[in-house]
Amino acid sequence: MNNNNAQLTLKAELGKIGFNLSDPGDTPTSHMPKAERLARRGELRRATNALVAHAKAKPENLTDDVLLAVEALSAEIEIINRQMMMEETAERHIGGVTASREAALFDQDGNQVGTLLSNADLSNAATIAAKLGAGNRRQNSTDDEGCASLTDFFRGVANMRTSEGVRNTLSVGTNTAGGYTVPTVLLPGILNALVPASALLTAGMNVAVLNTPAKSFNIAATAAIPTAGWRKEHGQVAESEPAFRSIEVIPRSLAFRFKISRELLMDSPNIEPALRTAIAQAFAVEIDRASLLGSGVDPEIRGLRNIEGIHKLPAGANGVELKNWARFINATRLIKEANAPAPTAAIMSPREEETIALFADTTGQPLRRPTALEGWRLTTTSQLPTNIELGAADDTAEIFIGDYSLFTLFMREGISVQLLNELYAETGEVGFICHTRLDVAAMYAKAFAVLQGVRAPAAE
Known part of the structure; x- marks a missing residue:
């Protein structure tokens, strides 16, 4: 199933249980501010929990479409996790390099x-x-x-x-x-x-x-x-030890x-x-x-x-x-x-x-x-x-x-x-x-x- 079909399936399955997942639009998560990315990840996790709870309620609820919807949610969560991890690693590295340079002896x-x-x-x-x-x-x-x-x-x-x-x-x-x-x-x-x-x-x-x-x-x-000393114009600078x-x-x-x-x-x-x-x-x-x-x-x-x-x-x-x-x-x-x-x-x-x-x-x-x-x-x-x-x-x-x-x-x-x-x-x-x-x-x-x-x- 291509990405568009996966998103349509996801939207349909969430609609069946009354969960309204916000649409991020055309903005990729990598371009979102950190606070928005964290909020998006939290919403995706809540949606996953809701679908899993629905699937566990009755055996007939565990359909192929529900599994595809959960996979789609997990894939987006994983993308955000990787982006966050890469940024944190870069920040720690840059911070460590900066600190070590400032402390160089x-x-x-x-x-x-x-x-x-x-x-x-x-x-x-x-x-x-x-x-x-x-x-x-x-x-x-x-x-x-x-x-x-x-x-x-x-x-x-x-x-x-x-x-x-x-x-x-x-x-x-x-x-x-x-x-x-x-x-x-x-x-x-x-x-x-x-x-x-x-x-x-x-x-x-x-x-x-x-x-x-x-x-x-x-x-x-x-x-x-x-020892600093006052000097006249053209005068010598006083010596000190x-x-x-x-x-x-x-x-x-x-x-x-x-x-x-x-x-x-x-x-x-x-x-x-x-x-x-x-x-x-x-x-x-x-x-x-x-x-x-x-x-x-x-x-x-x-x-x-x-x-x-x-x-x-x-x-x-x-x-x-x-x-x-x-x-x-x-x-x-x-x-x-x-x-x-x-x-x-x-x-x-x-x-x-x-x-x-x-x-x-x-x-x-x-x-x-x-x-x-x-x-x-x-x-x-x-x-x-x-x-x-x-x-x-x-x-x-x-x-x-x-x-x-x-x-x-x-x-x-x-x-x-x-x-x-x-x-x-x-x-x-x-x-x-x-x-x-x-x-x-x-x-x-x-x-x-x-x-x-x-x-x-x-x-x-």
């Missing part, structure tokens, strides 16, 4: 070396995916690099039953360490889980996901704010291993968030420590405390107790005098957080935070020691202050996973090594300060 020679994710981006896995160019993949897809889940990926690495998409991904090959790189489509979930687990990311640090094959590269950073400096970024290896029972990995329906959280927290703990305190001596990265140019505020020969907000105000002044952005966060140990929470005035009332510090995030990490020796004291700590949007974590090659075949075989468990390569850099070191010599409160 370049070295000082102008070569693109990766993608920069702002701290705001990291709060949303969908935004991360768009910036990384993974936003045009469906969440449940097993195409491309796709895996249905992180759990499926680990099952595949452990040679367990998994999805076809995972098998295709793992068949591509291994890296030089014998591990498999976590697919890009799964990386946003891990990065998103890193934020609440890391004091630095909670404070506002950015993340740059690198795609350069180079072992290291250089980026431009601010060394000092240039160099405004920019080159920072070498050298991602270094960070890894941990863990084990899990084969039964739990294969059968547990809620292992996905536990896996994601475990990976994120394991990395986050050491990222916080090394990014703040790292010596810079291979294989450790150089942390904020040891970056040249950061303000350091000592507290006498033996340190002092923290009794009020004065030292935070002192640090803010130093940072502002360097023409750096005002601090937005402070990172400290849980002991110092407790000390601050117990600040009290002379009457014993809680001490209000000064207006200048009201918007600050006060974050904690267990990785900051409280037993630093200073003079005769052996209980001092440090507090890191600054605008952490000027501090960036560089992640090379994402995260790779290696199977430990024999280590836990006797206990029926599966072992994995998770590995990544990281470095950090301060875009303007003078935007940061560290309060040193913070003593423990005297016992009452």
Whole structure:
């Protein structure tokens, strides 16, 4: 039956049951606005339901003409569905490409070396995916690099039953360490889980996901704010200290291993968030420590405390107790005098957080935070020691202050996973090594300060 006859049959059968299907005229559905196309699809579905209900009411109602009418409705619905799917795919692709271009990270020679994710981006896995160019993949897809889940990926690495998409991904090959790189489509979930687990990311640090094959590269950073000066006609322009400096970024290896029972990995329906959280927290703990305190001596990265140019505020020969907000105000002044952005966060140990929470005035009332510090995030990490020796004291700590949007974590090659075949075989468990390569850099070191010599409160 040709299309005209099918439409006549459709109209006749709908007329018999009293269903009035609107006539779209000569306008093809591909030229309709999206709202009209959705409305048309809804009307077609209602017509289909009406015909099917009529056919089920009595056996004699199920005629060849009714079947032809239902086929005609289904064909038009399918056309609209395909058009909608193609447009959505194009929108996701264009959106992902646009977002990834806007977030492109370049070295000082102008070569693109990766993608920069702002701290705001990291709060949303969908935004991360768009910036990384993974936003045009469906969440449940097993195409491309796709895996249905992180759990499926680990099952595949452990040679367990998994999805076809995972098998295709793992068949591509291994890296030089014998591990498999976590697919890009799964990386946003891990990065998103890193934020609440890391004091630095909670404070506002950015993340740059690198795609350069180079072992290291250089980026431009601010060394000092240039000084502008008035000049007479034909007069010389006043000199100021160099405004920019080159920072070498050298991602270094960070890894941990863990084990899990084969039964739990294969059968547990809620292992996905536990896996994601475990990976994120394991990395986050050491990222916080090394990014703040790292010596810079291979294989450790150089942390904020040891970056040249950061303000350091000592507290006498033996340190002092923290009794009020004065030292935070002192640090803010130093940072502002360097023409750096005002601090937005402070990172400290849980002991110092407790000390601050117990600040009290002379009457014993809680001490209000000064207006200048009201918007600050006060974050904690267990990785900051409280037993630093200073003079005769052996209980001092440090507090890191600054605008952490000027501090960036560089992640090379994402995260790779290696199977430990024999280590836990006797206990029926599966072992994995998770590995990544990281470095950090301060875009303007003078935007940061560290309060040193913070003593423990005297016992009452």
